[in-house]
Amino acid sequence: MLNLRATTRPEWITMVIEHLDEVVIDHAHCEKKAAGTAMNLIFAYVVQSEFVRQLSDIVVEELEHFRQVLDLIEARGWKFRGLAPSNYGRQLHALVRTHEPARAIDRCLIAALIEARSCERFALLRDQLPDRSLAEFYGSLFESEARHHATYVRMARLFGSEEEVFSRLEELSWAEAEIITRGDTLPRIHS
Numbered sequence: 001m002l003n004l005r006a007t008t009r010p011e012w013i014t015m016v017i018e019h020l021d022e023v024v025i026d027h028a029h030c031e032k033k034a035a036g037t038a039m040n041l042i043f044a045y046v047v048q049s050e051f052v053r054q055l056s057d058i059v060v061e062e063l064e065h066f067r068q069v070l071d072l073i074e075a076r077g078w079k080f081r082g083l084a085p086s087n088y089g090r091q092l093h094a095l096v097r098t099h100e101p102a103r104a105i106d107r108c109l110i111a112a113l114i115e116a117r118s119c120e121r122f123a124l125l126r127d128q129l130p131d132r133s134l135a136e137f138y139g140s141l142f143e144s145e146a147r148h149h150a151t152y153v154r155m156a157r158l159f160g161s162e163e164e165v166f167s168r169l170e171e172l173s174w175a176e177a178e179i180i181t182r183g184d185t186l187p188r189i190h191s
């Protein structure tokens with residue numbers, strides 16, 4: 001259902017446990033970026049009213065997640081700060097085609113894959129974090145990220161045929177699998 005072609009390397013959860021504060025701070029940045037992605041798409045493709053409505057809901061929900069993670073950081077006595085991002089998003093965004101409507105399809109599908117990967121990782125955090133209150137928090141976010149994945153795939157369909165969208169999703173999901181399997185040395189949600 002999530003269209004992911006690779007599962008997370010087992011070392012990832014070990015890295016998270018060793019750098020918990022840094023990963024949670026990175027997670028706050030991810031939620032902020034997720035709101036920004038949806039907002040940028042609203043600005044770019046204002047003609048489709050269904051699109052604008054669905055993405056507005058995502059903006060609101062991602063900002064709400066952002067606030068929740070900020071509260072959690074504060075409650076634990078950690079400090080929200082700037083962090084270098086992992087190379088995951090940059091490598092994925094480099095795959096976006098430059099001509100329309102292919103560009104719109106790719107932007108939606110890449111957003112869908114990022115949501116799917118977050119969702120997969122939140123499930124791992126829910127199941128494997130020894131810190132059970134944090135694990136429960138990740139469990140509570142899992143469902144909405146899965147829904148965002150499905151919404152973005154549906155939104156891509158506003159710009160292309162079913163066949164075109166699903167064959168491109170297949171290509172991009174293999175590319176995403178390669179990127180996430182190569183990984184990143186930084187402790188991040190998407191490394």
Ligand SMILES: [Fe+2]
Binds near residue numbers: 031
């Ligand atoms: Fe979110």
Ligand SMILES: [Fe+2]
Binds near residue numbers: 062115144148
């Ligand atoms: Fe999301």
